[in-house]
Amino acid sequence: MLAQRSSNWFSRFKARTIAFFSMAIAVCFLAVSCAGGGGSSSSTPVAAAGIPPEIVADYVHTVMAADRTAYTKHVVNRLKKLEGKEKPDGVLDAEATESWQQTDGIPLPAQMFRLGSEIASDGSPFTYNLISTWNINDNHAPKTEFEKKAMDTVNETGEPYKEYQEVGGKKYFSALYPDKAVAEACVSCHNTHPIHLERFPDKVFEMGEVMGGVIINIPLDEAA
Ligand code: HEC
Structure with a gap:
């Protein structure tokens, strides 16, 4: 019943x-x-669906930043070593190191971020990447005029830079979010890295400073 x-x-x-x-x-x-009934809907489908691209970029960036922090806090920080240096609060007998493929270590947070970005951007018009005026990795140099201007502005203001741009006849909404030295380890590792010392001997990062940025390119011409 x-x-x-x-x-x-x-x-x-x-x-x-x-x-x-x-x-x-x-x-x-x-x-x-x-x-979308106006005929010219193809130029702004993201806006037509109701969520402005700048909000989409903010959401996507929130997820990326959260994943990177979670990886740093809950994986990298549990290891006993970081680039050869002992970590007092480490509980696992492993090392996070740039040469993780040659040793038996695991990737640094910035490398983990790039590995994800390479998979996500493969064959897709939606792309994201870490860039910096003082890059260790060549793939992280600001390349286009847009990236250079955006990076200079973010270095100066410490605030996100957002703008529409056209690349190869296609429209994008792009946003560059500052990546700041939030921990002593950011500063000490970059300032003593051999490539950094060779390329930018005069650049000494300080706490709180902009070290680079996360660039996000959202295609507007077609749904990715
Ligand atoms: C133990 C060393 C180490 C620590 C700690 C570290 N980084 Fe890095 N960082 C690197 C290396 C090595 C790369 C290049 C990675 C690659 O090849 O993709 C890099 C890349 C970057 C980049 C991209 C530009 C470039 O140099 O290629 C930015 C921006 C960056 N790190 C910011 C930070 C911030 C902010 C922190 C702290 C939250 C931090 N890093 C902590 C070693 C470190």
């Missing part, structure tokens, strides 16, 4: 849920087709 009643209740619940979702989907379709 109870089982029957609850199953009745369940089917009514199911019917209502299905009805609700059908209505929600219908409303979504209506919203998208109305917003």
Whole structure:
């Protein structure tokens, strides 16, 4: 009896849920087709779907920054060594090191970030990357005019820089978020890195300073 009643209740619940979702989907379709009905919709599909690209960039950046912090805090910090130096709070007998492939270590947070970005950007018009005026890795140099201007501005202001740009006839919304020296380890590792010392002998990072930035390019011409 109870089982029957609850199953009745369940089917009514199911019917209502299905009805609700059908209505929600219908409303979504209506919203998208109305917003995109102007003929020139192809130039701003992200805006047409209702979320401005600058907000999308903020969300995406939040996820990237959170993943990097979680990896640093809950993986790298649990290891006993970081680039040859003993870590007092380490509990696992392993090392995070730039040459993780040659040794039996694990990647540094910036390398982990790049490995993810290479997978995500492969064959996709949506791209992201770490860049810096004082880059250790060649792939992280600001390359385009846009990246150079954005990086200079972020170095100066310490604030994100956001702008529309056109690359190869395609429109993008791009945002560069500052990557700051939030821990003593950021500063000491970069300032003593052999490539840094060779390339930028006069650049000594200080705590709180902008060390580079995360660039995010969102394509606007087509859904990626
Ligand atoms: C133990 C050394 C070490 C620590 C600690 C470290 N980095 Fe790095 N960082 C590197 C190396 C090595 C690279 C180049 C990685 C690659 O090849 O992709 C790099 C890359 C970067 C880049 C991209 C530009 C470049 O130099 O290639 C930025 C920006 C950056 N780190 C910022 C930081 C910040 C901010 C922190 C602290 C939260 C930090 N780093 C901590 C070693 C370190």
